[in-house]
Structure formats: structure tokens, C-alpha cells
Amino acid sequence: MQIIVWNALRIMVLQFTRSMLFVISLLIIASGEASSAQFAVRFSQSLNGSWEFVKVSELRYPPPQVAWREIDIPRCIFGINYERAWFRRTFKVPAHWRGKRIKIRFGGVKFNSIVYVNGRKVGGHFGGYEPFEVDVTTNIRFNEQNELLVGVHDWTGVFVGERVDFTKLRPGVEARSLPTDRVIAPIGGHYNWYGIWDDVTLIALPNIYIADVFVKPSVRKRMLVVDVTVRNESNAPAKVNLTASVLDGDSKVLTFDATPIAVKPNGEATITLRKRWAKPRLWSPHDPYLYWLDLKLEDVAQQLLDYHRVRFGFREIWTRGPHFYLNGVRIHLLAT
The missing domain is CATH 2.60.120.260 (Galactose-binding domain-like)
Incomplete structure (x- = not known):
């Protein structure tokens, strides 16, 4: 009898946990979508x-x-x-x-x-x-x-x-x-x-937009590097300003300097943002913590042209000899 009751309780706890995880994931997604809705320039x-x-x-x-x-x-x-x-x-x-x-x-x-x-x-x-x-x-x-x-x-x-x-x-x-x-x-x-x-x-997408974002965290250098490609699909040259910041929830934890970019007609330009970050919360399989990277593109009159969000984890993997390291900790990858 005790075993039956215990199994029933275990199933109820698992179902409750799954339900709560589902609700939490919806809230996270809704939070990201709500922030994006503030700058509705892409659909x-x-x-x-x-x-x-x-x-x-x-x-x-x-x-x-x-x-x-x-x-x-x-x-x-x-x-x-x-x-x-x-x-x-x-x-x-x-x-x-x-x-x-x-x-x-x-x-x-x-x-x-x-x-x-x-x-x-x-x-x-x-x-x-x-x-x-x-x-x-x-x-x-x-x-x-x-x-x-x-x-x-x-x-x-x-x-x-x-x-x-x-x-x-x-x-x-x-x-x-x-x-x-x-x-x-x-x-x-x-x-x-x-x-x-x-x-x-x-x-x-707008005629001038953020086409690609490559986030490259470095644990060893305590540095966040981001390659951003801006594409101009209009027939006129464009001068724009790119601003970027990292959010932890609703709080800004890192802000890049505004960067001017000149893009040729029907062309693209790639720039690299760099910023030191002394104490980011590191991503790992045991603590898969994620940040938001917010990017805004404005013209010279500060009119918003594009807005884009990217989720990322601050982590770095490298090799030393025959071994793999994640954030400085040696790890074993199966089937390698």
C-alpha cells in the first residue's frame, strides 16, 4: 500500500514539475517577445x-x-x-x-x-x-x-x-x-x-537590417566579441549607427559604444564589437545560464531602422593536447 501511495505521489510531483516548467518557459518566451514588440520593425x-x-x-x-x-x-x-x-x-x-x-x-x-x-x-x-x-x-x-x-x-x-x-x-x-x-x-x-x-x-525585414550576429565569448580573456553584419538592400548608400547591450533579465550588464557603419547600395558591411567583462555568469551543462544581446540600428537622425535580439551563453571550449576544456575545466566528450 505504501509503495502504491508513494508511486502516485511521485507521478503527481512529476506532472506538477513539468507543468511549472512549461509555464516558466512560456513566461520567458513572452518576456523576450514583449521586449521585441517595443521595436516592431521586422515581422x-x-x-x-x-x-x-x-x-x-x-x-x-x-x-x-x-x-x-x-x-x-x-x-x-x-x-x-x-x-x-x-x-x-x-x-x-x-x-x-x-x-x-x-x-x-x-x-x-x-x-x-x-x-x-x-x-x-x-x-x-x-x-x-x-x-x-x-x-x-x-x-x-x-x-x-x-x-x-x-x-x-x-x-x-x-x-x-x-x-x-x-x-x-x-x-x-x-x-x-x-x-x-x-x-x-x-x-x-x-x-x-x-x-x-x-x-x-x-x-x-527593413531595407537596411542586421543580417548576421556571431557572438564569441572568451573566458580566458574575460572578453565578449560580437561580429555584426549589416545589409543594405536599397539602391542608395547608407550611414547608420549600431548600438548593442547585454541584458540579464531586464537589467543591462554590458553596453557597447555606438558604432557608425557605412554600407554601399545593395551591399553589406561587417564590424566587430569588443568589450571586457570581468565576472559573467558562465554557461555549463549543469548551469545553462543565458543572456540576451540587444542590437539596434539607427540612421543619422536617430530613426530606428532595425532591432534584433540574440540569446547566448558565456562559455568557451578549447583543447590542450588530446584533452577538451570547457571554461577551463577538463571534460570528456562521448564518441570523440
Whole structure:
């Protein structure tokens, strides 16, 4: 009887703990989103969810009109023997996004993809594991249905040379042992699955925006280094000022000096911010503490152009001889 009561109590505690963790995570996300809402200059909309797909022998445009099946994205389909498939869905772009650069960002598509919007080819990506985006600013219709069409290959889409004969595959032998000097892009362990395996997001950016942020903490130097790339997608040169600060919750713990940046028309510029930080709280697997990095881009009249937030942990990993060190403490990495 005591064992039954104890197990029941343990289950109740676990369920309560999971519920509390879920609520706390929602509060953290909401806090970040609330801060971002103060500077609403970029927008996003998920394109995950209900799509359709159809398998084909070749990716010829336009795709067939029949035999489409429903599928929830992100998701992959199975195939290894020179299979191809089209994926499609429709979406609307809000009218208040006018004047922005409209892009579609793919977290990952396997393999050798091609993207169409409203019947026009807008890009694609050869590999299967790298995120990429396509600019659809001139192809979309506001407040109307737009069609997004993505063509994909199975892993043979990254093959070169003569066609591989998979009929020679014997029981117990992996298919990836057959192609020799054929594969020219990473295929991974799950090479026999292909499709849109990561998030798809519709985004709206200002014409001048923060395109990339690379946070590089140094525990040994007690220094925070940040590489920031600013992109100008207008036809005029731009002079802007970048400000950045680190937040711990709602409190600023580190502030970088404002940095002027000149960006050529349809070009980009990368600058490096550096600031000493005497006592940051270090990230580790046992204490995965995170900070926010807030970045603002303003024109010479101090008009806000872009705002971007990045979460990061202050940690550094290095090697000494055959050993790995995290924040100065020797660690053992499994399977290394």
C-alpha cells in the first residue's frame, strides 16, 4: 500500500514539475517577445503545418495537377532510388508588410531544392542540412493567396557521375555503400529520408537590417566579441549607427559604444564589437545560464531602422593536447 501511495505521489510531483516548467518557459518566451514588440520593425509568420506533396520522376515545372497528398511540415518522406517530389501550400502576406523585404527562410530541406512562388522561380539550395532563404519581395501579392512550391530530390540529388544501380543492393548492405566518388554534399545518417525537415518562416525585414550576429565569448580573456553584419538592400548608400547591450533579465550588464557603419547600395558591411567583462555568469551543462544581446540600428537622425535580439551563453571550449576544456575545466566528450 505504501509503495502504491508513494508511486502516485511521485507521478503527481512529476506532472506538477513539468507543468511549472512549461509555464516558466512560456513566461520567458513572452518576456523576450514583449521586449521585441517595443521595436516592431521586422515581422515573421510560420509556414509550418498543412502542406501537400506529390512524388514525380523528374522536377519539371509545372507539377502535375493530380495525386497530391496532405502532409504536415516539417516532415520527410522515404526514398533512395532517384526519387523526386513537389511540396506546396498557400499563404497570405499582411498589407502592413508593404515596403519591407519579404523573404522565406527554410531551416533545412533535403536535397537539392528548388523554390517557386506564384509560378516564378525564386531560388533553392543544393545541400540538405544548411538553412537558407529566398527573397520573394517582387513575387508576392498582399492580402491575397500566394502559392509556395518546393521541389526536392532524394539523396541522389547530390550525386554526380553515372547513375547508381540500386538493384545490386544485397540484404544487410546499406545503400550508401554503393555510390563511390558520387556524393558531393553531406547526406547524414538518415540519408534515406528527404523533404522539408525543418521550419519554414515568412519574414519581413527593413531595407537596411542586421543580417548576421556571431557572438564569441572568451573566458580566458574575460572578453565578449560580437561580429555584426549589416545589409543594405536599397539602391542608395547608407550611414547608420549600431548600438548593442547585454541584458540579464531586464537589467543591462554590458553596453557597447555606438558604432557608425557605412554600407554601399545593395551591399553589406561587417564590424566587430569588443568589450571586457570581468565576472559573467558562465554557461555549463549543469548551469545553462543565458543572456540576451540587444542590437539596434539607427540612421543619422536617430530613426530606428532595425532591432534584433540574440540569446547566448558565456562559455568557451578549447583543447590542450588530446584533452577538451570547457571554461577551463577538463571534460570528456562521448564518441570523440
